[in-house]
Amino acid sequence: MAERRGGERGTKDVHGGARGAGEPRLRSARPEEAHAWEDLVATARRTVSDGLVVGTSGNVSVRVGDTVLVTPSGVPYDRLAPDDVTGVDLDGRQVIGTLVPTSELPMHLAVYRTTGALAVVHTHAVHATAVSTLVSELPLVHYMAAALGGPVRVAPYATYGTDELAENMLRALAGRSGCLLRNHGTIAHGTTLAQAYDRTAQLEWMCRLWLTASSVPGLTPSLLSREQLAEVEERLRGYGQRG
Numbered sequence: 001m002a003e004r005r006g007g008e009r010g011t012k013d014v015h016g017g018a019r020g021a022g023e024p025r026l027r028s029a030r031p032e033e034a035h036a037w038e039d040l041v042a043t044a045r046r047t048v049s050d051g052l053v054v055g056t057s058g059n060v061s062v063r064v065g066d067t068v069l070v071t072p073s074g075v076p077y078d079r080l081a082p083d084d085v086t087g088v089d090l091d092g093r094q095v096i097g098t099l100v101p102t103s104e105l106p107m108h109l110a111v112y113r114t115t116g117a118l119a120v121v122h123t124h125a126v127h128a129t130a131v132s133t134l135v136s137e138l139p140l141v142h143y144m145a146a147a148l149g150g151p152v153r154v155a156p157y158a159t160y161g162t163d164e165l166a167e168n169m170l171r172a173l174a175g176r177s178g179c180l181l182r183n184h185g186t187i188a189h190g191t192t193l194a195q196a197y198d199r200t201a202q203l204e205w206m207c208r209l210w211l212t213a214s215s216v217p218g219l220t221p222s223l224l225s226r227e228q229l230a231e232v233e234e235r236l237r238g239y240g241q242r243g
Helices: 031-049 105-114 126-132 143-148 163-173 193-214 226-236
Strands: 059-064 067-070 087-089 094-096 119-123 178-181 185-190
Touching: 031 059, 031 067, 031 119, 031 193, 059 105, 067 094, 067 105, 105 119, 105 163, 105 185, 119 193, 126 178, 126 185, 126 193, 143 193, 143 226, 163 178, 163 185, 178 193, 185 193
Parallel strands: none
Antiparallel strands: 059 067, 059 119, 067 087, 087 094, 119 185, 178 185
């Protein structure tokens, strides 16, 4: 969902309730959190420059210990500054900053509570969103589906920012590091922001590939079998540099 509430400030929890006078005051970002915030902002800006989102749509988060830093609601990424650090605990209570966290916080927290992820990227990428309206699972048009854990599922539609959407997403993510959200976009996670972003970009590329191949009149794309994908999954375990 595109965040449209620019200028919202105040100390609120994930449900938007005002922080009571007797509750603890928000703390400042620690050095490691400030550094992680820099990486988060750079990643968020990259989603725009690479065409994966428009305006303030989509959101990015990174986990530092038991704190989740997340893009704030309705603030263009090119305007985010070091002092805009926005952080919540794993229960969604804001612990750093005064900007209201993204309305998609339930999805991000659901990923952190149920996986070993340390970063999450959510986008409204055009080709991936288009595919989400057409199928319940991205056809196996390319072996890089193995890099996401297998055939990419599409989570059933639910209103943005709801627990229902977060639950649908978790089912689609089971055994996967990325999925599509019907009529909405993509979500991917990883152990680093770079990995979560790369998985997001790979997913958008595969969706674009399938749409391109399937649009040729009179021809049907050749698809891989589950056995062929399993072979790739095995080879990927030893992929890359060692040491």
